[in-house]
Amino acid sequence: MRNPDRQNVTAAQYATRDLGFRATVLPETIAAYDALTRAGAALGVKFGHAAFGGAVRTAADTVLAMKYRRDDWAVFARRNPAAAARTTMNAWRPIAEFGSSFHNFGAAFDVFIIEYPDARSVQWAHDQLDTFASKLGLRTGDSFRDEPHFELAIPLSEARLRYAARGSLQCPCCSGKGRVGYSVEQPGR
Numbered sequence: 079m080r081n082p083d084r085q086n087v088t089a090a091q092y093a094t095r096d097l098g099f100r101a102t103v104l105p106e107t108i109a110a111y112d113a114l115t116r117a118g119a120a121l122g123v124k125f126g127h128a129a130f131g132g133a134v135r136t137a138a139d140t141v142l143a144m145k146y147r148r149d150d151w152a153v154f155a156r157r158n159p160a161a162a163a164r165t166t167m168n169a170w171r172p173i174a175e176f177g178s179s180f181h182n183f184g185a186a187f188d189v190f191i192i193e194y195p196d197a198r199s200v201q202w203a204h205d206q207l208d209t210f211a212s213k214l215g216l217r218t219g220d221s222f223r224d225e226p227h228f229e230l231a232i233p234l235s236e237a238r239l240r241y242a243a244r245g246s247l248q249c250p251c252c253s254g255k256g257r258v259g260y261s262v263e264q265p266g267r
């Protein structure tokens with residue numbers, strides 16, 4: 079079954095996004111993403127990575143994502159005032175400040191479900207991915223109610239150091255000064 083809520087993005091747009099993802103995030107993030115893709119496919123679950131979380135999220139991306147969220151929240155609150163009164167904008171759609179997100183260091187991605195088996199639901203598809211996550215070296219966003227979010231199961235400081243240590247990239251918060259010995263961990267060990 080095709081997910082009716084899937085993001086409205088053309089194949090060409092998605093291909094460009096995927097190139098950006100593979101060119102910028104940490105290699106172990108790509109390895110975990112690809113392993114999760116294979117695990118999902120074996121169950122009939124197909125997914126992609128979403129914009130803003132699909133590659134390294136810069137300060138400018140964060141400003142834009144927060145703007146879109148404000149706009150979307152305003153629409154949501156107008157249409158569902160009672161529901162909006164029971165939550166907050168950040169609980170409704172969590173976006174971390176720049177520098178405090180694994181997305182800022184190429185150590186996270188957000189998924190959107192494209193297909194799942196007819197007898198199942200989108201939630202079931204998310205739950206299946208969650209069960210694979212820890213085996214693949216990933217932490218889910220469930221603890222902060224961010225269902226589509228996956229990140230490497232390492233501290234944020236470690237993600238920042240690994241990102242800075244790549245050399246070809248500048249760490250957004252320390253301009254590449256936080257260099258450490260860098261080795262690629264194989265997720266799933």
Ligand SMILES: [Zn+2]
Pocket residue numbers: 131181186187188219224226227228
């Ligand atoms: Zn995320």
